[in-house]
Amino acid sequence: MSIEKVTPVFTGRVIQVNVEEVRLPNDHVATLEMVHHPGGAAILALDDANRICLVHQYRHAAKGWIWELPAGKLDNKEPPLQTAQRELEEEAGRRASEWRSLGDCLSSPGIFTEVVHLFLATGLTETPRQLEAAEVLEAHWVPFDEAMRMAQSGELRDGKTLAALLRAAPYVQGAAR
Known part of the structure; x- marks a missing residue:
């Protein structure tokens, strides 16, 4: 091409x-x-109780509140992992000692150039949240199995979140054993 x-x-x-x-x-x-679009990063943060952080966020384009993973755009061409680390602190109030790439996904490849990098974050510790003024969201810690049920029922509609749940399942289910 x-x-x-x-x-x-x-x-x-x-x-x-x-x-x-x-x-x-x-x-x-x-x-x-x-x-x-400069691209972004999304984080599936998994705590020791096998719960993940889902944010319930107001999205004007979605005409209301949706469930999604903590995520954000790559600022000033920063590396995707650095974006993920920043967004996990800002939106979920957590730092992670272990990071695993879950690959990337394309939000709508027929029209958008955006690439979203997906990460699994574990070894979590609390840190103060630092939301931006334009972010209207609540962080919730949901059992992984409940998040999968939300994905399968259609309650969870965000594409990057669906992709990260699917890709993280083998790691999460292996950790639960």
Whole structure:
């Protein structure tokens, strides 16, 4: 694939929107609207009681409150692990001594360039939460099995959270034995 032409449409604080003409692998030239995003990190924080932190957060785009993992965008091109460590402290009030990558996921690859890096955090200790003014959320510690039930029932709808639960299951279920 090659980019033939880029027309910037909008540049904001977080995203840039372009209309891009691209030559696809089949040699067809397509005009695509693309939203460029710096990416993010999400954390499945697991405590010694086999509970994970889910935040109940108000999201305007979702028209209300949703359940999701602590997460945030990569600031100033920081490494994904550094973003994860910062967001775990800010949103969940925890630090972790052990970190494991769960890979990454694409939020909506037909239009967004955002890549969300997923992490499993264990060995947790408490630290003060430091929410930003625009963050409206409550942190809850939910048994892993209950979070999986929420995912399967549709109560939990956030894509990055669903992906992290699926990928963390073998580690969490192995720890419960």
